[in-house]
Amino acid sequence: MHTVLQEIELTFRYPVHFTAGVFDLSNPLLRDVIAASGDLPARIVFVVDRGVVRAHRGLTSVIQRYCSQYPETMMLAGRVLVVPGGEKAKNHPGHVKDVQRAINNGGLCRHSYVAAVGGGAVLDVAGYAAATAHRGIRLIRIPTTVLAQDDSGVGVKNSVNAFGKKNYIGTFAPPFAVINDSQFLLTLSDRDWRSGLSEAVKAALIKDASFFADLERHASRLSGRDLTAMEETVRRCATLHCAHIASSGDPFELGSSRPLDFGHWAAHKLEQLTNFRLRHGEAVAIGIALDSTYSLLSGSLPEADWWRIIRLLQELGLAVYAPELRLHLHAPEHPRCVLRGLTEFREHLGGRLTIMLLRAIGKPYEEHEIDAGTMIRSIDILKQFSRRPELPEYPVDREKEHIHAKSERVAG
Amino acid sequence: MHTVLQEIELTFRYPVHFTAGVFDLSNPLLRDVIAASGDLPARIVFVVDRGVVRAHRGLTSVIQRYCSQYPETMMLAGRVLVVPGGEKAKNHPGHVKDVQRAINNGGLCRHSYVAAVGGGAVLDVAGYAAATAHRGIRLIRIPTTVLAQDDSGVGVKNSVNAFGKKNYIGTFAPPFAVINDSQFLLTLSDRDWRSGLSEAVKAALIKDASFFADLERHASRLSGRDLTAMEETVRRCATLHCAHIASSGDPFELGSSRPLDFGHWAAHKLEQLTNFRLRHGEAVAIGIALDSTYSLLSGSLPEADWWRIIRLLQELGLAVYAPELRLHLHAPEHPRCVLRGLTEFREHLGGRLTIMLLRAIGKPYEEHEIDAGTMIRSIDILKQFSRRPELPEYPVDREKEHIHAKSERVAG
Numbered sequence: 161m162h163t164v165l166q167e168i169e170l171t172f173r174y175p176v177h178f179t180a181g182v183f184d185l186s187n188p189l190l191r192d193v194i195a196a197s198g199d200l201p202a203r204i205v206f207v208v209d210r211g212v213v214r215a216h217r218g219l220t221s222v223i224q225r226y227c228s229q230y231p232e233t234m235m236l237a238g239r240v241l242v243v244p245g246g247e248k249a250k251n252h253p254g255h256v257k258d259v260q261r262a263i264n265n266g267g268l269c270r271h272s273y274v275a276a277v278g279g280g281a282v283l284d285v286a287g288y289a290a291a292t293a294h295r296g297i298r299l300i301r302i303p304t305t306v307l308a309q310d311d312s313g314v315g316v317k318n319s320v321n322a323f324g325k326k327n328y329i330g331t332f333a334p335p336f337a338v339i340n341d342s343q344f345l346l347t348l349s350d351r352d353w354r355s356g357l358s359e360a361v362k363a364a365l366i367k368d369a370s371f372f373a374d375l376e377r378h379a380s381r382l383s384g385r386d387l388t389a390m391e392e393t394v395r396r397c398a399t400l401h402c403a404h405i406a407s408s409g410d411p412f413e414l415g416s417s418r419p420l421d422f423g424h425w426a427a428h429k430l431e432q433l434t435n436f437r438l439r440h441g442e443a444v445a446i447g448i449a450l451d452s453t454y455s456l457l458s459g460s461l462p463e464a465d466w467w468r469i470i471r472l473l474q475e476l477g478l479a480v481y482a483p484e485l486r487l488h489l490h491a492p493e494h495p496r497c498v499l500r501g502l503t504e505f506r507e508h509l510g511g512r513l514t515i516m517l518l519r520a521i522g523k524p525y526e527e528h529e530i531d532a533g534t535m536i537r538s539i540d541i542l543k544q545f546s547r548r549p550e551l552p553e554y555p556v557d558r559e560k561e562h563i564h565a566k567s568e569r570v571a572g
Numbered sequence: 573m574h575t576v577l578q579e580i581e582l583t584f585r586y587p588v589h590f591t592a593g594v595f596d597l598s599n600p601l602l603r604d605v606i607a608a609s610g611d612l613p614a615r616i617v618f619v620v621d622r623g624v625v626r627a628h629r630g631l632t633s634v635i636q637r638y639c640s641q642y643p644e645t646m647m648l649a650g651r652v653l654v655v656p657g658g659e660k661a662k663n664h665p666g667h668v669k670d671v672q673r674a675i676n677n678g679g680l681c682r683h684s685y686v687a688a689v690g691g692g693a694v695l696d697v698a699g700y701a702a703a704t705a706h707r708g709i710r711l712i713r714i715p716t717t718v719l720a721q722d723d724s725g726v727g728v729k730n731s732v733n734a735f736g737k738k739n740y741i742g743t744f745a746p747p748f749a750v751i752n753d754s755q756f757l758l759t760l761s762d763r764d765w766r767s768g769l770s771e772a773v774k775a776a777l778i779k780d781a782s783f784f785a786d787l788e789r790h791a792s793r794l795s796g797r798d799l800t801a802m803e804e805t806v807r808r809c810a811t812l813h814c815a816h817i818a819s820s821g822d823p824f825e826l827g828s829s830r831p832l833d834f835g836h837w838a839a840h841k842l843e844q845l846t847n848f849r850l851r852h853g854e855a856v857a858i859g860i861a862l863d864s865t866y867s868l869l870s871g872s873l874p875e876a877d878w879w880r881i882i883r884l885l886q887e888l889g890l891a892v893y894a895p896e897l898r899l900h901l902h903a904p905e906h907p908r909c910v911l912r913g914l915t916e917f918r919e920h921l922g923g924r925l926t927i928m929l930l931r932a933i934g935k936p937y938e939e940h941e942i943d944a945g946t947m948i949r950s951i952d953i954l955k956q957f958s959r960r961p962e963l964p965e966y967p968v969d970r971e972k973e974h975i976h977a978k979s980e981r982v983a984g
Contacts, residue, residue, distance in 0.1 A: 166818060170582045174577075175578070270826070292704075322676075414682070511610075
């Protein structure tokens with residue numbers, strides 16, 4: 161017997177830029193990001209969210225014009241690839257293959273670039289394709305939604321769905337650079353504008369009580385689509401997210417703790433239970449409300465803090481309840497019971513079940529045992545908030561088949 | 573404009589164990605590897621090379637028995653999955669999917685295990701599937717060939733082929749542990765026994781002149797299938813390989829240099845040109861001979877050193893020439909010309925062309941310009957060695973169609 165103990169150290173560095181009008185001919189940021197790395201002119205493939213192209217007529221021409229302005233720095237390798245956005249994009253392996261094919265046809269190497277422009281799903285699909293082609297093409301993320309700008313787009317993960325499970329296949333792969341362009345937020349639907357704010361509430365709850373207080377102070381400006389307030393919120397949330405990844409000691413999640421995912425075990429399950437009728441951010445708001453209420457009922461979170469959380473979510477226009485929370489509650493391991501999300505969350509991450517709960521706003525702690533009865537009572541409490549006029553109307557008939565058919569129709 | 577500069581540090585550690593009889597009931601190594609990490613009993617999926625199962629009748633039962641001996645440590649999650657071995661396994665995405673499906677059906681989490689038993693291709697397929705399911709299941713590699721034990725199996729890469737290109741899709745993903753079991757080497761064909769030695773010659777040439785001298789001293793024992801000599805060679809080569817990865821400063825190959833791939837630009841291309849009639853190790857031997865000869869003709873490598881290299885390869889039973897080296901030499905960018913391999917090598921790695929050449933045995937240097945005429949003269953010189961009786965007979969008719977049809981038949 162003989163053993164070699166191998167130890168490998170790696171350092172990844174990437175900038176997260178905040179700008180406005182990234183493709184304006186007068187904005188040199190994207191050019192500068194590429195020019196800084198040498199090997200010029202660099203080949204670049206653009207992958208753009210179809211929803212963004214629809215909201216910004218002529219965007220593909222604008223991108224082409226931007227690239228052709230800097231022939232010494234970048235060379236557009238092939239046509240701008242437009243892919244469908246939203247969660248559906250992650251369900252079909254063909255989209256990953258399309259991006260990989262564009263990378264191959266464009267003759268890209270590891271020092272070339274894939275620039276992904278879109279919401280979190282498109283960034284995920286393009287990111288997974290880029291991370292695996294040649295074992296890693298440089299990825300420039302240009303997130304276009306609040307959710308992608310303040311959360312997923314600045315992180316180190318990508319994924320697609322498989323075997324009916326969200327994010328089942330993916331890698332940890334830091335991007336080469338992230339460019340958050342606030343101008344893209346102006347064309348978001350109200351739903352997409354609001355739903356990304358739930359990740360800001362989450363980051364504030366587990367990291368920064370003063371950020372939470374500022375969210376309370378600016379809640380009406382935020383829900384009223386004040387861009388300056390939103391820019392500030394996105395910047396603070398993204399910065400907290402980056403700082404957590406860098407300082408957690410476990411950026412590739414080899415251990416069992418996952419504090420950035422407060423409220424997410426129920427959120428992931430709710431997205432699936434609603435056939436993705438709920439946006440990720442909408443599901444996260446409900447997940448935050450649920451785990452905050454569980455924290456209250458377990459005696460760890462003061463009632464005043466709990467009220468502030470529920471009130472802020474509502475002031476931001478985020479629902480705290482969905483009827484799918486009540487499906488099959490008598491059978492916690494039923495595939496369509498939200499409590500099954502605890503098992504799936506543990507299984508996805510590995511090791512012991514570890515759920516983040518709250519002692520106070522800004523003060524999280526880890527819990528390894530969740531009591532089903534207390535969780536069901538938490539759901540009962542949130543149900544009282546299901547009738548506020550600003551919340552979307554959900555079907556009251558909770559027969560499984562009915563909801564299933566309805567949500568499929570909405571999702572389709 | 574505002575910028576957050578993100579910096580992420582990671583450390584990966586894994587042991588490379590050398591043992592004999594890993595599945596003997598009296599050998600606790602595999603149990604100990606798993607037991608050391610907690611979260612017990614851990615689920616484990618075995619992926620085994622069909623060629624290994626054929627050479628070791630009853631292996632799947634032996635594995636089942638081994639696992640059932642340690643119920644407190646490991647739990648076999650599903651049947652032992654047998655997949656085809658060899659390069660063909662990497663051409664069909666279905667094999668990756670099969671492993672991912674077994675991981676999903678087995679309810680594996682990130683703290684569970686995939687144990688891959690086989691040659692480099694099976695380790696690559698299972699490794700890619702494990703690296704992407706849940707963004708990374710722990711991988712235990714149990715390489716069964718000389719090549720996998722002394723080279724690819726101890727490294728940090730996995731891959732499959734796509735778009736007609738070898739290793740086009742993959743990730744950098746350090747294993748959880750590697751177990752090199754010398755008993756598997758006893759059942760290798762002579763071809764597989766010998767061909768893995770070319771990576772030992774490579775490692776010696778670029779890292780360790782005294783290892784090269786020892787290979788010369790033991791050449792007849794090695795080609796005569798002396799297991800003790802082979803164990804020593806595998807251990808030294810694997811250790812050099814590990815040390816290089818740990819000390820290179822660029823384990824995930826973000827830069828342009830790739831010293832471990834001496835002789836590999838031509839090797840990868842020759843595998844493709846012969847439709848994988850040549851084993852990777854056989855192609856590497858020719859690639860080493862080619863770049864050594866180029867080093868000689870460029871005036872950097874002394875003739876005495878060059879002779880020692882050619883002689884050692886031949887004494888180890890490794891051919892230094894294949895007729896496919898001469899295809900389309902008048903058209904260096906022809907897809908079936910070996911010189912096109914320079915472009916593909918640069919493209920796969922990215923950045924500037926960087927080829928390792930030799931000043932002496934153990935003394936490499938990097939070259940960025942390769943002269944096609946000198947390379948063609950190098951091929952002419954090697955052709956003189958094509959007629960030694962111990963080398964396989966290749967077709968003398970060099971018409972493209974003929975060779976293509978013949979090699980397809982052999983490979984098919």
